[in-house]
Amino acid sequence: xxxxxxxxxxxxxxxxxxxxxxxxxxxxxxxxxxxxxxxxxxxxxxxxxxxxxxxxxxxxxxxxxxxxxxxxxxx
Amino acid sequence: xxxxxxxxxxxxxxxxxxxxxxxxxxxxxxxxxxxxxxxxxxxxxxxxxxxxxxxxxxxxxxxxxxxxxxxxxxxxxxxxxxxxxxxxxxxxxxxxxxxxxxxxxxxxxxxxxxxxxxxxxxxxxxxxxxxxxxxxxxxxxxxxxxxxxxxxxxxxxxxxxxxxxxxxxxxxxxxxxxxxxxxxxxxxxxxxxxxxxxxxxxxxxxxxxxxxxxxxxxxxxxxxxxxxxxxxxxxxxxxxxxxxxxxxxxxxxxxxxxxxxxxxxxxxxxxxxxxxxxxxxxxxxxxxxxxxxxxxxxxxxxxxxxxxxxxxxxxxxxxxxxxxxxxxxxxxxxxxxxxxxxxxxxxxxxxxxxxxxxxxxxxxxxxxxxxxxxxxxxxxxxxxxxxxxxxxxxxxxxxxxxxxxxxxxxxxxxxxxxxxxxxxxxxxxxxxxxxxxxxxxxxxxxxxxxxxxxxxxxxxxxxxxxxxxxxxxxxxxxxxxxxxxxxxxxxxxxxxxxxxxxxxxxxxxxxxxxxxxxxxxxxxxxxxxxxxxxxxxxxxxxxxxxxxxxxxxxxxxxxxxxxxxxxxxxxxxxxxxxxxxxxxxxxxxxxxxxxxxxxxxxxxxxxxxxxxxxxxxxxxxxxxxxxxxxxxxxxxxxxxxxxxxxxxxxxxxxxxxxxxxxxxxxxxxxxxxxxxxxxxxxxxxxxxxxxxxxxxxxxxxxxxxxxxxxxxxxxxxxxxxxxxxxxxx
Ligand SMILES: Nc1nc2c(ncn2[C@@H]2O[C@H](COP(=O)(O)OP(=O)(O)OP(=O)(O)O)[C@@H](O)[C@H]2O)c(=O)[nH]1
Ligand SMILES: [Mg+2]
Numbered sequence: 001x002x003x004x005x006x007x008x009x010x011x012x013x014x015x016x017x018x019x020x021x022x023x024x025x026x027x028x029x030x031x032x033x034x035x036x037x038x039x040x041x042x043x044x045x046x047x048x049x050x051x052x053x054x055x056x057x058x059x060x061x062x063x064x065x066x067x068x069x070x071x072x073x074x075x
Numbered sequence: 076x077x078x079x080x081x082x083x084x085x086x087x088x089x090x091x092x093x094x095x096x097x098x099x100x101x102x103x104x105x106x107x108x109x110x111x112x113x114x115x116x117x118x119x120x121x122x123x124x125x126x127x128x129x130x131x132x133x134x135x136x137x138x139x140x141x142x143x144x145x146x147x148x149x150x151x152x153x154x155x156x157x158x159x160x161x162x163x164x165x166x167x168x169x170x171x172x173x174x175x176x177x178x179x180x181x182x183x184x185x186x187x188x189x190x191x192x193x194x195x196x197x198x199x200x201x202x203x204x205x206x207x208x209x210x211x212x213x214x215x216x217x218x219x220x221x222x223x224x225x226x227x228x229x230x231x232x233x234x235x236x237x238x239x240x241x242x243x244x245x246x247x248x249x250x251x252x253x254x255x256x257x258x259x260x261x262x263x264x265x266x267x268x269x270x271x272x273x274x275x276x277x278x279x280x281x282x283x284x285x286x287x288x289x290x291x292x293x294x295x296x297x298x299x300x301x302x303x304x305x306x307x308x309x310x311x312x313x314x315x316x317x318x319x320x321x322x323x324x325x326x327x328x329x330x331x332x333x334x335x336x337x338x339x340x341x342x343x344x345x346x347x348x349x350x351x352x353x354x355x356x357x358x359x360x361x362x363x364x365x366x367x368x369x370x371x372x373x374x375x376x377x378x379x380x381x382x383x384x385x386x387x388x389x390x391x392x393x394x395x396x397x398x399x400x401x402x403x404x405x406x407x408x409x410x411x412x413x414x415x416x417x418x419x420x421x422x423x424x425x426x427x428x429x430x431x432x433x434x435x436x437x438x439x440x441x442x443x444x445x446x447x448x449x450x451x452x453x454x455x456x457x458x459x460x461x462x463x464x465x466x467x468x469x470x471x472x473x474x475x476x477x478x479x480x481x482x483x484x485x486x487x488x489x490x491x492x493x494x495x496x497x498x499x500x501x502x503x504x505x506x507x508x509x510x511x512x513x514x515x516x517x518x519x520x521x522x523x524x525x526x527x528x529x530x531x532x533x534x535x536x537x538x539x540x541x542x543x544x545x546x547x548x549x550x551x552x553x554x555x556x557x558x559x560x561x562x563x564x565x566x567x568x569x570x571x572x573x574x575x576x577x578x579x580x581x582x583x584x585x586x587x588x589x590x591x592x593x594x595x596x597x598x599x600x601x602x603x604x605x606x607x608x609x610x611x612x613x614x615x616x617x618x619x620x621x622x623x624x625x626x627x628x629x630x631x632x633x634x635x636x637x638x639x640x641x642x643x644x645x646x647x648x649x650x651x652x653x654x655x656x657x658x659x660x661x662x663x664x665x666x667x668x669x670x671x672x673x674x675x676x677x678x679x680x681x682x683x684x685x686x687x688x689x690x691x692x693x694x695x696x697x698x699x700x701x702x703x704x705x706x707x708x709x710x711x712x713x714x715x716x717x718x719x720x721x722x723x724x725x726x727x728x729x730x731x732x733x734x735x736x737x738x739x740x741x742x743x744x745x746x747x748x749x750x751x752x753x754x755x756x757x758x759x760x761x762x763x764x765x766x767x768x769x770x771x772x773x774x775x776x777x778x779x780x781x782x783x784x785x786x787x788x789x790x791x792x793x794x795x796x797x798x799x800x801x802x803x804x
Contacts (some may be wrong), residue, residue: 006097006371018322024565026286029325031567032174038116042352047458050566052466057202057342058171059351059570061454061467066565 002074004053005066013072014038022069033058033070047050077229077241078126078158080149082182083166084175085109085132086571091165092098094236095428096550100587101586102482103580104444105571108132108471110397111142111488113149113157118311120238128160131488136181137286137324139542141496142488145430147290148739150185151279161321162241163189169199169221170204172340173332179215183247183280189217190240191247192233198572203343210339216248225577250331256323257318263309271295284309287326306660347414351447351572359451368455371448375439376540377533379432380516386431394424396484412614418608419601422706424595429513430589436509437579437588440478449474450568457566463551464561466490468570469499476506477540478588480766484773494561497774498551501782504766505543509592510701514757515539517705521726522750542758546793553673578724596702604706607696609775610670623663627656628703665715670696684794686750687734689715694756748801752794761789 015035018025030057031048033039040056043061052061081089091103095118114129130149131142138144152159163182167175172193179191180639189788193206212219218236221231240332260280264272273282274295282288292302308322319326358367398416405412443449449471457467466491474482483503491495507515515536524532555561625645631652632642646652665671665687674692681691689711697704705725712728718777732744761767761783769780 012426024567025323026137026322027134027139027565028567029322029329029570032171034329043355043357043359043361045454047363049453049458049461050454050456052359052570056113056171056174058174061450061457061566061568062468062571063457063461063563063566064487065563066096066567068293075237 004039004041004062004070004072005064007072009041009043012040012075013037014075016071016073017046019071022066023065025069026033026071028062028066029061031060033060038075039072065067077127077162078128079162079237079241079709080128080160081130081166082146082150082163082178083132084134084168084171085569087166087168087175088224089132089166090129092164092192092194092222094226095128095227095230097127097384100537101585104449105447106412106444106449106471107575108486108489109144109444109568111145111485113145119233122236123238124295125237125458135178135325137288138281138491138493140491144682145488147282147288150182150187151282151291158186162237162244163187164237165189165191166194166224167191167571169193169195170202172206173329176215176336177325177328178331179247180250180332181324183249184268184281186246186276188240188244190245191215191217191219191235192229193219193221193624194224194225195770197223197226199405205343207339207341208695209541214248214335214339217245218342231597234281250328252327253316253318255313255318256327261310261495262312266295266301266305268301271297273795278510281308281324284313285320339449343609351570355451355570355575358448359454364455368452371443373534374541376438377790378437378439379512380533380536381529382435383429383431383516384552387428390428390430394420394428397424398468408691410712413612413714414605414608417710418604418612418710421709421713422604422608423596423601425705425709426513426600426702427593429516429705430592431686432512432516433509433592434585434589437585440577440585441581443474445580446572447571450570453568454734461563461566463498463552464550464555464559464564465495465498466564466566466695468564468566469502471494472499473506475501476508479508479510480504480506480763481769484766484769487773492561492564494559495564497778498554498559498561500543500774501768501778501785502547502551503781504761504763504770505547505759506787507543508539508763510763511757513537513702513705515754517729518727518750518754521729522795525730537689539754539758542755546759546789547614589756595700597666599700599704600706603696603699604710607670607703607707607709608714610673611665611668611692613668615664616667617700619663619667620660623660627659642658662715665711672800680791681794683799684752684791685746685798686753687732687744689732690744690753691747697757697764699764701760704757748798748804751801753797756790756794758790759786759793761786 015033015037019036037055040054041056044051050061051067053060053062076469081093083089088101090101090110091118092100093114094103096118099116103115109132110129112131116127116129118125118127130146133143133146136147136271142290147392149157150160165179165182165721182189199206202209208219208221218240220229220233221234251617253500260277263280264275267275272752275291279291283291287306289302313320313323357363367716401420404414405415453467453470453475456470460466460469463794472483475486480503481507484500487496493523493603518530519535521530523535553611554575596760601670628639628642628646631645634640635642646656670692673695674688678686678688682695689708692711694706696707707792708729714724729745734740734742734744767779770782
């Protein structure tokens, strides 16, 4: 299963679902990372972590550890 | 008076609108988490007055961090001191309407009348986002007004609509909840003890069932077991209905929003790459990003150092003129003359002279905050902070602390993890606040620049601003690794679009900070200065003057091979000798003064750091506020007769200070190791009463005390190490 963390720079994908028992899931959804939404991997920070995503024209920064708990479908 | 609360996501322009409506000057900035406290102002509409409440931004009523808690408490009106608002003025960002309205739908359950202001109307136009306001009104069931708070557009209409809504009390059409949600709320209510069943509104039950919020139960004395039972009963019911209690609310609401709101929004997607992204291609670049950050900081401190020079000279000249003028008026009352010239003008003026630096520093801080770079800096730094159990969230308060630790401590309210928050609070005073700037500039200007040139001076100032962080971080690392063990945090941060700061905002911020600085110099520093002058002036016994005169005459007599009486006569007639005698008397008076005696008693504590008793006096006096060391040194040298005609400048006077006795007699007091030790001491020491008070208020007095003891001890040890190592080189 591919996760948000596996995307490469510039790649887009659709959010599939969240891994169970991921306590931040709710907050991330409230920020627009809803299942079914298309996201684009903008870039990783200079030190490799965190990463920047584009959702609905907004840029969000997210740690890789959390991104790895969100599965995606390639477009 | 009617109460109107401003509610919305972070960084949507709530405080900008608050300022528009009330005429006040709440802080605004282009990053999430600027406002962390509830702030109240008054709006006049027609012939009436309403209370406007500015709240922190939040994405959801499921509060994670203290600033979000403030919002929920304000809306539920559960706190004794905070009453429920009569109207919620919801501020949505037009460029991200659907996500913004999620919070509005959540709030609808609270049953408070609502008006929706769609802000950033100008940005939406630029991005070719068209919003059908009439359709939106219909879908939401409440008045909707497009505005641009930053340009004060649409404010008159908004006021009219709000005034009407205070009468008609429109409610946002609630989302339709499936059966199982209603059942869950009933189940939760049924599981509550009889006494509170009636008190628990649907809104309260919503919050308890969906995000296990226990604040209502705690406030009404429901036992933890009973509270858990109620929450579990509700969540069980959701589960039975095929919903995941953890995110049911989010999923259901988003579905509703999509259905109702999406038809009102039309986005022209032909424009792809945004301006912000091209700026970010440099500022958060893989390689250049970190260099750009350091480069920016370097430019800031180099400019603070080099641009201010001419203005400082001007203020210094003004100070000299005032001293001469006032001195000549008061020539008949020597004590008053001394208080006015050596005490007040010298002490306050010595601090006042650093106004240009403060203005330049705030010019840059405002640029950082208003352009949108702040959130990018947090993005760059998150990884470094994660090694210590912190996150990029901690970086924003720490960067704010470069202006002042007090707003920095407050800004930690956006941090969810309590331990991470406390660590960040304790770190904040290690950041080099603007009150330390005068100390560095004085020392660097007097000793580094003359020996090494302006470039090194600027670089030293830059370096001094990292001393606190670099010294403190290893402690945080160890504390986290062995004691606190902060669990890994989720770091999600929204990055605002870049914008060009408005000249007016920048000037206003500089003006306000300048005013604050001058006011502080005119009140706090002024008062402390008088006390210090008095402690350095009294007791002034005649005996001191007599014994110094006798000693001096005796010395002169033996040197010239004349009788004592003859030497005394010579002292009367020879102007140069008389001058020298006067200075010795002045210096003896200062040494014999109350503060002089204290300084001499305490000096051994600082002897290992190379401080003489005068520096020691300065250090002791500056515990209430750091800048006081400058006024104190000014007064000591001025009272002590060290200031002669040509060199009124404090920097020159300091450069001429020599050890009077001991093994180092005749050598300059201020050597590079001593100056470095002083700067490091000030970089690390907790010399700010106000910061200790804020830390105590935001945590508990134990942390305030800890901060004081820890930082002061650390500063003392570090000053000694710097001096000792520096002397070996
Ligand atoms: N273009 C544009 N910018 C705006 C508008 N309103 C506010 N801003 C800018 O948006 C930024 C955020 O404004 P604030 O008023 O601090 O936002 P806030 O909602 O109080 O933010 P928090 O206190 O962090 O929740 C500032 O840089 C404002 O200048 C607007 O109508 N148009
Ligand atoms: Mg605000």
